Amino acid sequence: MPGRRLGRWALLCCLLAPAAICRELDGAEIRLSEDCPPGYLEREGRCHLVSLYDQYASFTGQGGLRAALPPPARSYTAAQIDLGRYLFFDPLLSRERDMSCANCHRPALGFSDGQARAMGRDPAIPAGEPATGRLLPRNTPGLWNIGFFRLLSWDGKRTDLVAQSLAPVFAADEMNLDAGELARRLRQSAYGALLARAFGKDERYRTLPLVEQAAHALAAFQGSLVSLNSRYDYYVFGANDALSEQELRGLTLFRSFDTRCSECHTPPLFSNQQLATLGVPEPVGKPFDSGAQAVFGREDLRGAFRIPGLRNVALTAPYMHNGVFGQLEDVVKFYADGRGNSASPAEALKIHWHIVHPRLDPQQQGDLVAFLRALTDTSHMPRIPTSLPSGLSISAR
Amino acid sequence: MKRHPLLCLVLALLSPHAPAAVHTVSAGQSILAAVKQSAPGDTVRVMPGTYVETVYIDRDNITLQGVMVGGERPVLDGRNTLKDGILVAGDGVTVEHFLIRNYTANGLNLQGVNNFVVRHNIVQDTGIYAINPELSRNGLVAYNRISGVWDAAIYCGECMDVDILYNEAFGSVMGIESQTSQNVLIEGNYVHDNATGIAAFLIPGVSRKTTGNTVIRNNFVVHNNRANFAPPDSMPGLVPEGVGIAIAGYDEVTLEGNQINGNQSAGILLVDQATAFGSNFALDPAQDPTVNSARIYSNMLFGNGGEPLGLVAAYLADSGLPRGPDILDADPTSAGNCIYSKEAWFAVGVDHWSLCAQPTATAVASMRLAAPIAPRTWSDDQLGRNTWVAVCSACHNENGYLIGPPVARIQQDFVGAPEALAAWIAAPTRMNADFPPMPPQDYLPEKTRLAVARHVLGLQPKAAANTPPTAGSNVDESGN
Numbered sequence: 001m002p003g004r005r006l007g008r009w010a011l012l013c014c015l016l017a018p019a020a021i022c023r024e025l026d027g028a029e030i031r032l033s034e035d036c037p038p039g040y041l042e043r044e045g046r047c048h049l050v051s052l053y054d055q056y057a058s059f060t061g062q063g064g065l066r067a068a069l070p071p072p073a074r075s076y077t078a079a080q081i082d083l084g085r086y087l088f089f090d091p092l093l094s095r096e097r098d099m100s101c102a103n104c105h106r107p108a109l110g111f112s113d114g115q116a117r118a119m120g121r122d123p124a125i126p127a128g129e130p131a132t133g134r135l136l137p138r139n140t141p142g143l144w145n146i147g148f149f150r151l152l153s154w155d156g157k158r159t160d161l162v163a164q165s166l167a168p169v170f171a172a173d174e175m176n177l178d179a180g181e182l183a184r185r186l187r188q189s190a191y192g193a194l195l196a197r198a199f200g201k202d203e204r205y206r207t208l209p210l211v212e213q214a215a216h217a218l219a220a221f222q223g224s225l226v227s228l229n230s231r232y233d234y235y236v237f238g239a240n241d242a243l244s245e246q247e248l249r250g251l252t253l254f255r256s257f258d259t260r261c262s263e264c265h266t267p268p269l270f271s272n273q274q275l276a277t278l279g280v281p282e283p284v285g286k287p288f289d290s291g292a293q294a295v296f297g298r299e300d301l302r303g304a305f306r307i308p309g310l311r312n313v314a315l316t317a318p319y320m321h322n323g324v325f326g327q328l329e330d331v332v333k334f335y336a337d338g339r340g341n342s343a344s345p346a347e348a349l350k351i352h353w354h355i356v357h358p359r360l361d362p363q364q365q366g367d368l369v370a371f372l373r374a375l376t377d378t379s380h381m382p383r384i385p386t387s388l389p390s391g392l393s394i395s396a397r
Numbered sequence: 398m399k400r401h402p403l404l405c406l407v408l409a410l411l412s413p414h415a416p417a418a419v420h421t422v423s424a425g426q427s428i429l430a431a432v433k434q435s436a437p438g439d440t441v442r443v444m445p446g447t448y449v450e451t452v453y454i455d456r457d458n459i460t461l462q463g464v465m466v467g468g469e470r471p472v473l474d475g476r477n478t479l480k481d482g483i484l485v486a487g488d489g490v491t492v493e494h495f496l497i498r499n500y501t502a503n504g505l506n507l508q509g510v511n512n513f514v515v516r517h518n519i520v521q522d523t524g525i526y527a528i529n530p531e532l533s534r535n536g537l538v539a540y541n542r543i544s545g546v547w548d549a550a551i552y553c554g555e556c557m558d559v560d561i562l563y564n565e566a567f568g569s570v571m572g573i574e575s576q577t578s579q580n581v582l583i584e585g586n587y588v589h590d591n592a593t594g595i596a597a598f599l600i601p602g603v604s605r606k607t608t609g610n611t612v613i614r615n616n617f618v619v620h621n622n623r624a625n626f627a628p629p630d631s632m633p634g635l636v637p638e639g640v641g642i643a644i645a646g647y648d649e650v651t652l653e654g655n656q657i658n659g660n661q662s663a664g665i666l667l668v669d670q671a672t673a674f675g676s677n678f679a680l681d682p683a684q685d686p687t688v689n690s691a692r693i694y695s696n697m698l699f700g701n702g703g704e705p706l707g708l709v710a711a712y713l714a715d716s717g718l719p720r721g722p723d724i725l726d727a728d729p730t731s732a733g734n735c736i737y738s739k740e741a742w743f744a745v746g747v748d749h750w751s752l753c754a755q756p757t758a759t760a761v762a763s764m765r766l767a768a769p770i771a772p773r774t775w776s777d778d779q780l781g782r783n784t785w786v787a788v789c790s791a792c793h794n795e796n797g798y799l800i801g802p803p804v805a806r807i808q809q810d811f812v813g814a815p816e817a818l819a820a821w822i823a824a825p826t827r828m829n830a831d832f833p834p835m836p837p838q839d840y841l842p843e844k845t846r847l848a849v850a851r852h853v854l855g856l857q858p859k860a861a862a863n864t865p866p867t868a869g870s871n872v873d874e875s876g877n
Contacts, residue, residue, distance in 0.1 A: 038790040038799075041782070050786040055773055064509015064532060065455055065486040229788060235455075239840025240433060252453060257525050258480040258502035263603075266532070267509070272604040277679060300679035339630060350679040352602055353632040359480075359501065379791040 030190060030389050032198060033082040037224040038380045046075040049147075051228050052237055053268050065236045067268055069228075072147050073161065076220035079198040080205075084221025085382055086194070087214055092185055092390035094175035096121075096131050100394070101168070101218070104140045107381060110315030111143035111225065116283065116323025123172035134173050137289060139323040141308065142316040144378075147223030151273045151306045154321045157295045165218035166211070179211050186210045190389035221382070227311045228268065230377035236268075243374055250371025253364055259335065260354040261368070270310035270375065276352035277304040279343030280320045280334070288347060289322060300350045303343075314373045328369045336360040428452045428461070428473070435459055437487075443495070445469035449476055453484040457772075463494030463518075475500030475523070482523060485510055489769065493517050500524055504543075507533050512769040516540050526552040527569070532604075534558050535766045543567075547626055548633040549574035549596065553581055555605045558766050561586065570625055570633045571596045572618075575647070577603055581611040582764040592638045594621040594660065599646030599670060600632070601681035609649035609690075612758045618642055620659040635674055638706045639721075640666045641698075645673035646686050651758040653694035657701060657723075662709035664701035664723040664742075667691060667734070672708065672727060688726075690733040694757045698723040698742050718745060726750070777844075781852030784845055788838070795858050801832050804858040811854060818850035819843065 036047035049072060056066040087093065091100045104118050105111040113119075118136040125132050138154050152158040158167065168174040169182065177185075186192060187210060199205045199213045208216070232251075234242035243251065255262040266272045275292045280303075282288055292304040305321045319325045325334060334342065338357040343349050360368070388394065417438035420431045424446025431441045437458040445466050452473070454461065461483070463471040473482045473495055480502035483492060490507070491514040497504040504523030507513050513536035520527035522545035530536055531554035539562040543550035549571035553559050556578040565587045566572035572588035574596040575581045588594040595618055599608050618641040627633035637643060639662030644650050646669060657664040670686035680686055702721020705713055712727050713720075726734065726746035735753035736744065775783065792800040793807070802810075810828060811818040823839040823846060838846065 035794070035796060038792075039787055040790075041786045050783045052784065052787050054783065054787075055775060066488070067509050229791070234840035237840055238456075238842055242840050252451060252481070252484065255484060255486075255506075255508060256480045256502045257506065257529075262508065263531075266604070274602055274604060276602060296682055298679070298682065300675070301682075304679065350677065353600070353678050354602070356631065357628065 030086065030194065030387070032079040032194060034078055036078045037081055037382065039226050039228075040078075040224065042078065046077055047081060047224075048075055049226060051226075052233070053228065065267060067266075069268060070148050072223055073150075074216075074219070074223075076216070076223070077198065077202065080202070080217050081220040081224050083191075083194055083198045084217035084219070086385055086389055087191070087218050088221050089385050089394055090388045090390050091392050091394075092189060092191075092388070093169050093177065093182065095127065095177055095181075097390075097392055098131070099175055102384075102394075104168075105143050107384060108315070109142075110312040112316040113140045114317065115140065116318045116326075118174075120171070120173040121176060123176055136173065137286075138321050139318065142312060143222055144225050144227040144312045145269055145309055146225060147219075148269055149271070149273060149309070151275070154291065154305045155295050156275050156292045156304070156306055161219040161222060162212075162215045165222065166215045182214070183209065183211050185390075186214060189391070194389055224380070224382065226380050227377045229379050230311070231374045232371075233268075233377070244370070246367050246370045247374045248371075249364070250367040250369070250374075253360070253368050254371055258356075259358045259360070259368070260356055261335075263354050264307045264352070265310050270313075271307045274307055275301060275304040276307055276354070277302065277349050278320075278355055279303065279340050279349050279351045280322070281324055281342035282322055283324050286322065288344065291321065303347065303349050304352075310372060311375050312378065314376050315378075328372050329365065332360070332365045332368045332372075336365055422448075424448075432456075432459065432461065437489075443471040445471050447472045447474050449474050449479070451475075451479050451481050451484065453486070454490050455486045457487045458489040459487055460491040461493075461495075462491070463496075465494060470494055470496050470519075472496045472498065474498055477501060477522075480524070481506055482520075484508070485513065488512050488772070491515075495519070496521070497527075498522055503527070503529055504546075505529070507531065507536070509533060511535055513537070519543075520550075521545050526550070527566075528552070529554060530556055530559065532556070535770050536560075537562070537765060539563050541565075544569060546570070547628070548631075549576075550591070552576065553578050555603055556581065558764050560584070560763050560765050565589075567591060568623070570623075570627045570636050572621070574598060575608075575611050576600050577605045577608055577647075578611065579605075579607070579609050580764040582761060583611070583613045584615050586616045588616055589619045589621065590623055591621045592623045592625040593636050593640040593643045594618040594657075595642045596636065597642075597644045597647040597650045598673070599648070599684060599686070601670060601674065601678060601684060603681075606681070606683045607685075608647045610764075611647070611649060612651045612653075612761050612764070613642060613655060614651070614758060614761075615654040616656070618655055618657045618660070618664075622659075622661045630677065632674065632678065635677060637662060637666065637708055639663070639704070640709070641701060642666070643668070643673075644688050644691060646670035646684070646688060648685075648689045649691075650688075651692045651694070652696055653692075653757050653759070655696045657696055657698045659700045660702075661704040661721065662702065662706050663721045663725045664698040665693065665696075665725070666709060667724075667726040667728060667731060667746075668708070669728040669730065687728055688731045688734065691731070692734070692753050692758075693724065693736045694753055695737050702743065716745070777848045777851070780845055781848035781850075784841065784849040785852050788841070789849065789853070792835070793853075795856055801835055802829055804853060804856050808854055808856075808858070811850070813854075815847060815850040815854055818854065819846040822846050822850065 040047035041050045088101045104113045118140040120134045120136045122132040122134045152164045158164040231242045292301040319331045325331045339355045420441045422431045422443045429452045440460040477499045482497040482500045482504045485507040488511040493516045496519045498521040500523040502524045504520040504527040507530040510533040516539045518541045520543045525548045527543040527550045529552040535558045542565045546569045550566035550569040551573045554576040558580045561583045563585045567590045570592045572591040572594045622639045641657040641660035641664045643666045667688045705721035722745040723742035724744040735751045795804045825835040827834045
């Protein structure tokens with residue numbers, strides 16, 4: 001099966017990628033890349049994403065096999081993107097200098113963390129003492145294709161990737177820095193010079209404070225995490241045997257209105273970027289999460305959450321806003337069990353109208369899972385730094 | 398004139414497209430198999446017979462054509478076990494002359510499609526919708542006879558630039574529904590014996606937020622008094638019974654020349670989103686829930702409202718009116734609506750409406766576009782460059798070593814031979830022990846492979862900045 005072969009090689013490419021970089025960083029000095037990341041073309045000094053989806057005229061930008069992508073919010077230079085890569089992996093951004101963005105957004109796990117819910121920090125522990133974990137209320141979202149999204153947080157509160165990038169840095173129960181301390185650390189480390197190099201001549205950003213420039217760098221890097229070369233995409237671009245018979249059956253179910261999967265998870269991003277109440281159960285002992293209700297102050301959005309994209313979804317288990325489902329099979333079964341099957345009668349939720357009563361036998365549920373696994377592509381995996389401008393080591397917690 | 402055979406061959410090779418082919422499918426064969434064999438521009442002709450399958454059309458410019466012989470047409474039959482009859486995801490697709498029946502989800506679903514034509518089909522008992530273009534643009538749905546679904550027989554969902562003409566839609570929860578769409582002409586249809594005849598609904602929780610420019614003209618909308626048989630917890634479960642034309646939240650609807658008779662709740666009903674859907678579903682913070690800029694010109698309204706049900710009955714109970722009206726605007730906050738006359742019919746809730754100015758919408762001949770929506774055209778240079786960047790740059794780099802060999806090395810190996818490189822890309826063999834083998838890129842069309850081969854051979858590589866990776870290098874995966 002040629003499709004399977006392609007997938008295996010794509011994986012091999014990713015695993016080998018970091019090796020090339022070790023050499024790039026020989027010597028003490030950090031040198032920001034002058035080259036746009038894979039998938040980007042330099043034009044007038046900035047990196048612009050190029051995708052084979054650009055060939056297609058779009059309507060709403062969503063739906064069907066061959067639709068255009070929504071435009072990214074901003075464009076950045078190669079150096080800005082590369083600087084974001086260092087910041088993303090640097091524990092300097094946490095109070096105890098032991099937690100980077102990548103601690104929870106792990107590259108090999110679709111930039112999620114493999115945990116049901118994110119593990120933060122107890123902010124009450126005094127500085128210098130061993131940190132104690134604190135379980136956060138929601139699942140760590142994966143980051144592939146995040147640059148296309150306007151709805152970023154589960155509850156719909158965050159809509160700008162630049163602002164979102166520093167939210168965990170400043171959160172008391174996550175990385176727990178404040179803006180003043182972050183600015184001081186950036187200024188007093190090699191980041192001061194690197195930020196000046198990356199942003200100092202850029203009319204758009206050069207007058208911004210260091211902290212905001214760092215936020216832009218983090219957004220620039222995350223925007224470069226683009227996944228549009230899966231076997232599904234090969235099928236879209238004309239390879240009729242890129243998907244197996246089972247995966248094609250899964251695609252046919254995915255777009256059937258019996259399931260209505262594709263109406264919310266609209267290609268090519270596999271999200272229509274809306275909020276929806278599904279009636280997902282909470283894990284035992286966890287109180288009901290009101291989701292978007294708290295953000296928008298609307299009773300009818302009680303329990304509504306962001307509809308995530310499904311690219312690389314096979315890598316980001318567990319699933320849903322609270323990580324209640326360990327495997328894709330569990331997620332598909334949840335939908336197959338029908339509208340409202342796990343919703344608390346006490347909540348009287350307004351479950352989204354696309355949540356229906358599909359008729360899916362076990363084989364069909366397996367077909368859907370097989371299709372979801374065909375959405376995996378990490379060929380544009382960024383290179384992971386081997387040394388950091390802060391001098392800190394990249395540590396796993 | 399006799400053509401030289403060699404000249405013909407040369408011309409054929411120079412021609413950018415192979416001539417359109419006709420594939421004929423006979424009873425006992427698979428329509429899907431024929432579609433998979435077809436190329437853009439081809440026609441798949443289906444002879445009479447019963448075909449029990451789901452057909453998906455994922456390529457562009459395919460005509461799927463039933464052939465009627467001796468009064469028999471081809472039947473796509475889902476036997477009440479298959480979900481979908483035909484799923485279309487290719488642009489420029491035509492589906493005509495079929496009988497599609499007994500599916501559980503949809504008869505003919507088009508999603509994210511431009512330039513579609515669906516005509517002269519009979520669709521019966523296909524579950525949710527019978528013919529449903531969704532997120533689709535510039536299309537025609539005409540001369541179809543559709544019945545027996547628990548949502549809308551013809552459903553235009555988040556569509557744009559669509560004509561729905563001369564269909565018969567009956568025996569369903571809705572006959573024709575324009576959902577959160579723009580530029581739709583619904584004309585000359587015979588819509589009867591549904592719960593609601595024709596609906597224009599702004600639906601919450603979808604990606605489109607606005608509606609507009611929808612003309613409902615010269616339709617026969619009669620006896621839509623069927624009991625709503627949709628599941629009560631579904632969106633169509635809220636569709637009112639006994640209504641000719643229902644407008645909920647949807648803006649810029651023009652009604653003229655319709656015959657709206659014998660609908661027992663009301664001839665025309667206008668409601669806000671909250672009244673229509675709010676009991677069971679969340680409204681959308683980004684949508685305006687009221688009906689604005691409706692225009693009701695001359696229509697023939699007679700014998701409506703005799704036995705009102707559901708929300709019309711509830712409205713009447715509150716207002717003390719004796720029977721259902723021809724026209725009811727149940728939303729006092731609606732704005733910008735106009736009517737031909739407030740005295741010609743039994744019209745309720747229209748005190749705040751104005752009288753319509755001329756002209757009416759009779760001059761609108763079609764909502765379809767003057768020319769098909771063309772795909773963006775890339776020159777060969779653009780195609781080569783963009784494919785290089787979008788696909789190849791994951792492993793190859795102009796400046797040095799990434800995963801595969803650098804550009805300079807490729808240029809050495811294939812100097813002056815883009816055709817050989819294009820062929821090698823599709824079926825690579827190991828050329829360098831220094832690098833991992835390349836995965837085949839055979840999913841790229843030949844034209845694309847040749848363009849990218851020409852592009853890579855024409856690049857000006859910068860000096861190689863590093864040395865090739867060696868096998869077994871440590872992979873640094875922090876945090877894992």
